[in-house]
Amino acid sequence: MVKITDVARHAGVSPSTVSYVLSGKRSISEETRRRVGESIRELGYRPHAGARALASNRSNVLALVIPLRSGIHVPVVMQFAVSVVTTARRHDHDVLLLTQEEGEEGLRRVAGSSLVDALIVMDVQMRDARIPLLRTLDRPAVLIGFPAESAGLTCIDLDFKAAGEVCVDHLADLGHRCVGLIGSPSEVYERETGFAQRTADGFMAAARRYGLTSTLHPCEATPDAARAMVATLLDEHPDLTGVVVHNEPIVAPIVDAFRRAGRRVPDDLSVVAICPDELAEHAELPLTSVAIPAEEVGKRAVELLMEKLDGHEVPEATLLPPRLTQRASTAPHVNKV
């Protein structure tokens, strides 16, 4: 193994000079920088990560905790993880993957052993057992999602409340007067995962503001449940003409079920989805949708963490504004004769 002393000897300087060339923490003459750089390349030198971590008290590794549970959409998690890794690399950091399953002890372990410098925690719940722990850790963290008590923590997410509102804005603009939200499985609400509740809040508030008739239904993420939900909905609200779907896996089945029930989309019924853009774009009928900006969230989360690691202050809450893209699943409401 090539070590820093080998490089130093080869370049005719001291080890500390090599270190300073690498870190840029002290000024080095152009000439020395060049010679050292050449030696590094020639010898194929790579600093030993452990030694570096020990001496500098920085591992240059971030922990990413991903959720495993039902009711969350896997491709979104993946997209997010990839974005985190990519952005972290751009800041010269690597990413250690932890699963939700490891729980609090996992966080304690990687932080306590100085394996990681900072943490990103996904799928935060309203009363998340990890929150008090994170407050005690000496390492910065960024949460994806907002717990009930977020003061003192750094959180980021799509502004789901605004997303719910934007959907209603759009439907109301188109003249719809009776709208429904088909949401996540009820277990997601029960464990109080904030985002589902917040979407619903925004949806209801906006509907009230416009004076619309509105209805709210959790739904399991299976085609069968989707079909049943559509039947119930049409039965209970015969004059329903606008639907918001916030449940990725069943977006397509829902649309399909409405059609089979004799509702043309968008002629008789408008549908807005809250889901990743690709899903909306590649559906059989391209869907008007509010995007889940997984990539943006991942990138911003890492950037926030880097700021904190640099000792800078960052905003406690970052809410990304929703972006609604109109496609072929929504149309103006025309009163039947």
Next chain:
Amino acid sequence: MVKITDVARHAGVSPSTVSYVLSGKRSISEETRRRVGESIRELGYRPHAGARALASNRSNVLALVIPLRSGIHVPVVMQFAVSVVTTARRHDHDVLLLTQEEGEEGLRRVAGSSLVDALIVMDVQMRDARIPLLRTLDRPAVLIGFPAESAGLTCIDLDFKAAGEVCVDHLADLGHRCVGLIGSPSEVYERETGFAQRTADGFMAAARRYGLTSTLHPCEATPDAARAMVATLLDEHPDLTGVVVHNEPIVAPIVDAFRRAGRRVPDDLSVVAICPDELAEHAELPLTSVAIPAEEVGKRAVELLMEKLDGHEVPEATLLPPRLTQRASTAPHVNKV
């Protein structure tokens, strides 16, 4: 920060004794072990990962390289990654996440800097640029998938050739005489990702053995492409009664398209999918399928790596036998009058 000397002082022993208690590499009296254990708990001691890595030349971290490209099914990758993390933890290791994108330089970096002890590389292609590199690294690796030249490497995967055969066995047993394989997008074949080709080989070989009429079609992973494919297939092979689908995202669209084309499944046409079990189980019509054992592959990959890290010999090739589960999408072929 609590360090080993603190624990040693607290327990009234030397630091080396604490170390040996932790590693078990030398015998320690019951009494000492107990006292040290208590001090560790009381002080909340966690060994510093970097210091440990430096002194022991082991980081207890594995690298996992995940693919990003089109044509691979995200949930399978995720399932696999989770299985790797879970199994690694069981062996007291953590997992560093790398993306394909980082390429060879990424592997070189994490191995060269001793950030990781070993590597798991997913989505290996027939002539993969990373193979020669892996051979030169001083760290053990396990590949998911088989490159063209696998001698000297440790590879593991589902036995896709056998999977292709098993599907044909099943259809032939049911009396089908004309069968088709709907495969991955042609780009997957073009970049010579082994698994697609091997499934096709197994399929064709078995069909030949049974004397069946057979046909082979790559297909893009979009519903539109699926529909078009079905039309082509029925046009070119009017007497087709058995289909194998090896392309996760369009399993459902394919079945749907056959139905719309007037073929009842399984009455007129039997369909076997090669896909994760959940996908097959939760389809509208539960599908007869050969499972992609992502979890098993992940677990085995880590176990192989652990063996190698312990200096043990392991088999170069591990081919997991396919498991076909009959569900509702296949039925005996009945000759029409």
Next chain:
DNA sequence: CGCAAGAGTCGAAGCGCTTCGATTCTGCTC
């Protein structure tokens, strides 16, 4: 012309752990 400030470099200490003898003590064997 003298001195302060800054650029450029070096040496040595130290980060927290593991590991390799060395040492002591017990219990056997011949």
Next chain:
DNA sequence: GAGCAGAATCGAAGCGCTTCGACTCTTGCG
């Protein structure tokens, strides 16, 4: 009772790096 094996423990070296203080030269300035 000498000699030896093994159990239990300690001390010290060293893993490869960063960083701090000290040192030497230049420069610029009053």
